[in-house]
Amino acid sequence: AQSVTQLGSHVSVSEGALVLLRCNYSSSVPPYLFWYVQYPNQGLQLLLKYTSAATLVKGINGFEAEFKKSETSFHLTKPSAHMSDAAEYFCAVSASTGTASKLTFGTGTRLQVTL
């Protein structure tokens, strides 16, 4: 079984500051990990995914995440926040083995960007 825990339901940063959104996972098999962003009244947009290649994954809009097996973490970072980054962010995990394919999501972190 897989699960993810997102630490902090709300994160507030100043424009230009570092963005750090935390995600820890639990998986009985090697995981695939994803970060999605959701803007109000919209669906989910894939930011990046880890599928056992490079541990440092670069995504869209300047975001990146590092897979750390020893810490069971997959934190999302962006060096400099922009007002347009204000949204809800979801970390998700899926099993990389077997035939069952589904995403198990965290509870989400709402990012607020202030001037």
Place this chain on the structure above:
Amino acid sequence: KAGVTQTPRYLIKTRGQQVTLSCSPISGHRSVSWYQQTPGQGLQFLFEYFSETQRNKGNFPGRFSGRQFSNSRSEMNVSTLELGDSALYLCASSEGHFPNYGYTFGSGTRLTVV
């Protein structure tokens, strides 16, 4: 390339009625998954279809059902609607059955049950 299209975008139904939601995946994508998003329960997996076969099912009552057609379009049906079924229903499509392909989500159908 068109994205994942979900229709309708908004729907209001009365308790006890049934509803059918539609999802057209990205052209060439054969896997379609459905998720329910509510403020209380978050994002929860409903089911996944691949080549017209249900491959995986979440922990939802039998009132929730779905199907996939030969052109990969999918429908989701909820019978005997309850107030708690009010949610954003999201459809996601993928090239293949395995998660390494990644999933592209539609904008969702917001269902309100009154």
